[in-house]
Amino acid sequence: MTHYDIDTIASWDRFHRANFINSLSGFKPVSLIATIGPDGVSNLGVFSNIVHLGADPALVGFVNRPREAAPHTIRNIEAGRYYTINHIHPDFLDRAHQTSAKYPDGVSEFAAVGLGEEWKAGFPAPFVEGSPVQYGLELAEVMPIPLNGTFFVIGRILHVFVDERIVGADGLIDLYEAGSMVSLGLDAYGTAMPHARFGYAKPDRAAVRV
Amino acid sequence: MTHYDIDTIASWDRFHRANFINSLSGFKPVSLIATIGPDGVSNLGVFSNIVHLGADPALVGFVNRPREAAPHTIRNIEAGRYYTINHIHPDFLDRAHQTSAKYPDGVSEFAAVGLGEEWKAGFPAPFVEGSPVQYGLELAEVMPIPLNGTFFVIGRILHVFVDERIVGADGLIDLYEAGSMVSLGLDAYGTAMPHARFGYAKPDRAAVRV
Numbered sequence A, B: 001m002t003h004y005d006i007d008t009i010a011s012w013d014r015f016h017r018a019n020f021i022n023s024l025s026g027f028k029p030v031s032l033i034a035t036i037g038p039d040g041v042s043n044l045g046v047f048s049n050i051v052h053l054g055a056d057p058a059l060v061g062f063v064n065r066p067r068e069a070a071p072h073t074i075r076n077i078e079a080g081r082y083y084t085i086n087h088i089h090p091d092f093l094d095r096a097h098q099t100s101a102k103y104p105d106g107v108s109e110f111a112a113v114g115l116g117e118e119w120k121a122g123f124p125a126p127f128v129e130g131s132p133v134q135y136g137l138e139l140a141e142v143m144p145i146p147l148n149g150t151f152f153v154i155g156r157i158l159h160v161f162v163d164e165r166i167v168g169a170d171g172l173i174d175l176y177e178a179g180s181m182v183s184l185g186l187d188a189y190g191t192a193m194p195h196a197r198f199g200y201a202k203p204d205r206a207a208v209r210v
Helices: A006-011 A014-024 A071-080 A090-098 A109-113 B006-011 B014-024 B071-080 B090-098 B109-113
Strands: A002-005 A031-036 A042-047 A050-055 A058-064 A082-087 A133-145 A150-162 A182-184 A188-197 B002-005 B031-036 B042-047 B050-055 B058-064 B082-087 B133-145 B150-162 B182-184 B188-197
Touching: A002 A006, A006 A014, A006 B058, A006 B150, A014 B050, A014 B058, A014 B150, A031 A071, A042 A071, A042 A109, A050 B014, A050 B050, A050 B058, A058 A133, A058 B006, A058 B014, A058 B050, A071 A082, A071 A133, A071 A150, A090 A109, A090 A188, A090 B188, A133 B133, A150 B006, A150 B014, A188 B090, B002 B006, B006 B014, B031 B071, B042 B058, B042 B071, B042 B109, B058 B133, B071 B082, B071 B133, B071 B150, B090 B109, B090 B188
Parallel strands: none
Antiparallel strands: A002 B150, A031 A042, A031 A082, A050 A058, A058 A150, A082 A133, A133 A150, A150 B002, A182 A188, A188 B188, B031 B042, B031 B082, B050 B058, B058 B150, B082 B133, B133 B150, B182 B188
16 A cells, blocks of 8 residues: 555645645536526536435535636525436436537536427426436535535425436336436546345344345 | 435335435545554544545545444544554455454454454554555544544545655556456455546636556
């Protein structure tokens, strides 16, 4: 094992450091977040810093970079309060990644990259056509993180769209079957393969695979 | 696509709802977080809600469940301020999952499940022996989330241990080669396979695979 201390890491050029630190936290649940602005222009961005917060109430958080670097998603959510999160499937990965390009104000990434808006359930934000797992949220809280100017945006889940054939009898969604992707660092993407599942862990016995 | 609204989801039994909502946010970067308490007893827990916050300063956050459900990790971090995050490899997955059992106060999960403590770099918290990617952090901030009683715990990365042969020329850590696992829901684990990597996205051209 090689030891890298923070002084060494801080001495690297910006891209080398970003690649290293962005891959350190592990594979990430990459998804597309869709919003619509007060001007009626939809917006679509690729986000990997998404985190499950709790099942009851059903809350999911994501990290929005500083406003100057990533202004549209957070602005639209603060104004409109509703947004959608959509898993990425290999079939449209190139278009999903392309939403990370800096398009000018007034341009919808949906149209620019060629992904379809799907409007449904009377929900006031678009879902991404073709995404195998889609959920719609209402803003619950924006927590500023003064340490680095980012924002932890927390939403309540209101609607979920997924093929019922991949929802198990116990409620688990088979994301392997869905084809949901993971990301690594800033620009790498992978798929996942099942390895093991366990019963509820108890102190008086070893782990039990089920 | 089947539509599940939040009223339907809320009507399910607790475990069905937990499995469903826990799998909704995608595959998760599961890791072991290690601490040591003021009483000298080490603690090890499996955490999947880990999120990259920024590369400069190098910050990583994780969600700690409410204190009554998961008291030890957050208590030890608040008291001692240093902790480690360690990726999980298939070779010790069963022992890693077993740390989720509720061991009584005074019992170290390291000893209980049979994982070794690795003390190094003069760092005041143990790393997990055999973990392919290990990093040591200093507490930066604990942000309570009143919405559900959880805590967003943010740390500054101080030390990283990883085999230099899996760090690319551009800084990206090859987590496929490391064997870093992902989790799905509460009790399922997978491995990841590389799919694609892209060049920096620009508005005036389509996505470029590299």
